[in-house]
Amino acid sequence: xxxxxxxxxxxxxxxxxxxxxxxxxxxxxxxxxxxxxxxxxxxxxxxxxxxxxxxxxxxxxxxxxxxxxxxxxxxxxxxxxxxxxxxxxxxxxxxxxxxxxxxxxxxxxxx
Amino acid sequence: xxxxxxxxxxxxxxxxxxxxxxxxxxxxxxxxxxxxxxxxxxxxxxxxxxxxxxxxxxxxxxxxxxxxxxxxxxxxxxxxxxxxxxxxxxxxxxxxxxxxxxxxxxxxxxx
Numbered sequence: 001x002x003x004x005x006x007x008x009x010x011x012x013x014x015x016x017x018x019x020x021x022x023x024x025x026x027x028x029x030x031x032x033x034x035x036x037x038x039x040x041x042x043x044x045x046x047x048x049x050x051x052x053x054x055x056x057x058x059x060x061x062x063x064x065x066x067x068x069x070x071x072x073x074x075x076x077x078x079x080x081x082x083x084x085x086x087x088x089x090x091x092x093x094x095x096x097x098x099x100x101x102x103x104x105x106x107x108x109x110x111x
Numbered sequence: 112x113x114x115x116x117x118x119x120x121x122x123x124x125x126x127x128x129x130x131x132x133x134x135x136x137x138x139x140x141x142x143x144x145x146x147x148x149x150x151x152x153x154x155x156x157x158x159x160x161x162x163x164x165x166x167x168x169x170x171x172x173x174x175x176x177x178x179x180x181x182x183x184x185x186x187x188x189x190x191x192x193x194x195x196x197x198x199x200x201x202x203x204x205x206x207x208x209x210x211x212x213x214x215x216x217x218x219x220x221x222x
Contacts, residue, residue: 046210046212098144101146101153101154
């Protein structure tokens with residue numbers, strides 16, 4: 001499995017933008033970049049995913065480097081409810097392939 | 112919208128007992144995944160099923176088995192329980208190999 005590298009922790013102030021980086025230098029051409037987050041005592045929650053182009057949805061934006069070796073999850077205005085562990089996951093298009101949760105980034109949001 | 116349903120939510124078992132965890136995926140989802148998350152750990156992949164056939168296998172102990180039934184629900188059977196099996200067990204489902212939706216998990220405590 002291709003590996004990802006994320007900072008162990010980050011801190012943000014409420015209502016400020018947050019940029020969560022992820023390095024994936026060994027990404028293959030068929031790997032999608034997925035982001036999930038896990039709030040305390042809850043199951044992981046899908047945030048966003050993309051292949052090559054930047055993506056936006058109601059929760060966040062995903063900026064993907066041109067060489068695809070890194071990506072950044074952008075929360076435009078952090079709220080206290082965004083405090084969670086954020087996981088950057090590479091996943092091939094193959095059916096049934098599992099999601100590998102590596103050490104993610106623990107985001108703290110300060111009021 | 113219907114989500115992934117897991118039952119029971121909490122389970123207490125004694126060592127050497129057996130346990131069965133159930134997962135009801137979102138209707139029409141074709142793939143089910145099982146994950147184990149120990150205290151302070153990241154979710155670890157156990158096993159997955161695509162269209163009722165095992166599609167991938169992770170760090171699932173031989174004491175555990177799983178299957179997916181004709182109605183697409185899945186069960187994780189755990190025998191000869193050990194103290195170290197105490198964890199949160201998550202089930203997730205996907206359709207067409209897109210984003211995964213996770214259940215709220217079953218908290219298993221082995222005493």
